[in-house]
């Protein structure tokens with residue numbers, strides 16, 4: 001675990017990449033434990049506020065977590081509502097996501113009637129509630145939320161044609177999270193969605209994890225179909241590598257283009273009026289403009 005004493009006090013250095021790292025000053029270690037699944041660390045920092053670190057890898061920071069959580073959650077909810085108004089409200093599955101950030105954002109929509117968070121490690125949720133409650137911000141007390149302590153691989157396989165939205169809020173593809181990245185898992189998510197259901201996930205850093213981005217986009221496009229899949233960018237200061245990526249796809253429906261969907265999503269967004277810090281439908285569609293080398297699903301290359 002990369003906590004380093006320096007003349008300037010305690011610093012954290014991330015363990016994700018062997019040859020490049022990001023670091024920040026730590027004002028306090030709020031919690032440190034080894035659960036059955038992973039090392040869990042909550043830090044307080046002058047630059048980023050509270051930070052959740054799992055196995056030496058930054059998961060989310062108070063300063064910029066809204067950029068990631070809002071985009072993945074609201075883009076998915078609004079896209080689903082635009083494609084087909086779900087009778088009886090939306091049934092959402094969050095894969096991983098034990099920190100509660102994606103659930104918190106989905107629950108801002110009154111049209112969401114159920115959110116199931118399936119995380120393999122209950123200690124993540126318990127630690128967040130005890131030491132970083134600002135992030136779930138009451139999501140776990142919402143009666144619409146069910147927390148399932150299980151491996152999401154098996155959980156997703158048990159469901160067919162059920163969910164309106166699946167958000168895969170997974171760590172990087174290491175350890176227990178590795179099977180959440182293959183094409184088989186994407187196919188299981190596809191099967192667990194209703195027609196018109198939406199799948200959203202992050203796909204790594206465009207520059208530092210280009211292979212992961214291309215593979216993830218390829219897997220999603222292979223399962224859902226290229227016409228049903230879109231990718232976009234988001235940038236935070238706590239995920240190293242500049243541009244980070246997201247992939248979203250719709251089941252058995254053509255992915256709506258900005259021209260037709262933006263107005264509908266803006267109207268839904270205004271009606272729902274979730275209290276957001278960063279997201280807008282305009283920003284979502286603008287973020288789908290990729291740099292040239294990454295523009296085509298099969299042409300991405302490592303530089």
Ligand code: SAM
Pocket residue numbers: 037054058059060095096097098099118119120121124150151152153169170171172176177178180202
């Ligand atoms: N936003 C983060 C990111 O971009 O890296 C992900 C945060 S979230 C805390 C990731 C969660 O996935 C962790 O709480 C971890 O316990 C959970 N997880 C890892 N492997 C899993 C699996 N096989 N099934 C369910 N949850 C899993």
